[in-house]
Structures are given as C-alpha cells and as structure tokens.
Amino acid sequence: MVVRRIIANIEARDIAAAKRFYHDVLGLDLLMDHGWIATYGSDQEMVVQVSFAAEGGSGTKVPDLSIEVDDVDAALDAMKAAGFAIEYGPADEPWGVRRFYVRDPFGRLVNILSHR
DSSP states (O other), rough: OOOOOOOOOOOOOOOHHHHHIIIIITEEEEEEEEOOOOOEEESSSOOOOOOOOSSSSSOOOOOOOEOOOOOOOHHHHHHHHOOOEEEEEEEEEESEEEEEEEEEETTOOEEEEOOO
C-alpha cells in the first residue's frame, strides 16, 4: 500500500470564505468545488507529512495547519494587507524556520513558514 495524499478537512459553514484566505492571499488553486466542499491545492508536487505535537514550538499553541511557502515575508505582507491578524511572529526559530501564525476565516490556527 502507498499513501497517495493527505487532505486536511476543515469544517466551514461558509465555504466561499475559504477563497479569500487560501486562494486570493496564499495563491492555492481551486481543485474541486461541489458546493458543499471546496478543495484548494496545487498541481506542484508536495511532500506529504502528518505532525503530532505537544506544543507549537517556542511555547506556542499547536497550529491546526502548517503551510510552507517560498517567501514567508511576502505571505506575511499579504495576510496583513488582507486584514488577517497575525497571532505570533514573524519569528526566526532556532530549528531553522521563519514563521508566523494567523487564523483563517474559520478560526483555525495556521502556521505559515519558510525554511531558512
């Protein structure tokens, strides 16, 4: 058996609200839309990982999602410009990432990061 992909499912009463955060700001593509579910992602090859954590590192809460981007500062600027409040960071962490935390429209804590 080979795991082909892992999908994070986020309960949302307003599916359209995901578009602003995940598509408009982060630039993910709408891959599927059945009205009751919208899936965002990328046609680029991505690494599949599942993390289990007692904390988020540096004394932070465990985020619901971690999204690695190529330019964390550009993502930070885009989130601020879109009016999303930054809850942590930006921070250069001792384990080699630069990151910040932001809440998506559904209240999920999202860790946006780049490796240094």
